[in-house]
Amino acid sequence: MKSTELNSSSFDAALAASTGPVLVDFWAPWCGPCQQLGPVIDQIAAEQQGKALVAKVNVDDARDLAGRYGIRSIPTLIVFRDGQPVQRLQGVQAKERITAALAAA
Template sequence: MKTRELTSASFDDVVSGSAAPVLVDFWAPWCGPCLQLGPVIDQVAEETADQAVVAKVNVDEARDLAVRYNIRSIPTLLVFRGGEVVERLQGVQPKERIAAALSA
């Protein structure tokens, strides 16, 4: 499964409506570390396709979501379960760490 792009309009439906854990990558196209992390996020999406939802939010296009979740630096990864944040990872993370956060 491919990484989903979320907008302010689709965010709540996807995050709150998912029975599976949801990983959201808050990023921007001008952010070097975000671009470095992108392929890792895509790998996690492929490897966890049947167990989790993996999505991205462009903070330039969805500033309201960045404010709502107190995103101060990017990349920031949030793991949601039942619509609630259960884990926050900041900066470039190894794939194993991201997968562990999703399966915890």
């Protein structure tokens, strides 16, 4: 299972519909570290299926979302709970660190 692609029109509805925590990877196709992190995010999506929503937002396509959440560098991972950001991780992170942040939400 791959992560869910979200954009400006689907983002708020997806967060509102989620009953568990939501991990959002803010990324761009031209970003090398983002490409490195991508397979890890997809692994987490597969493992968290039914427990958490794991999504990606392309900052080039959703500049408004990048602005709303103050994304200054990518990759940036934000964990949301009840639609609110509760934790932020910047740069390439170990899978364990990401899953721990998701579990703490």
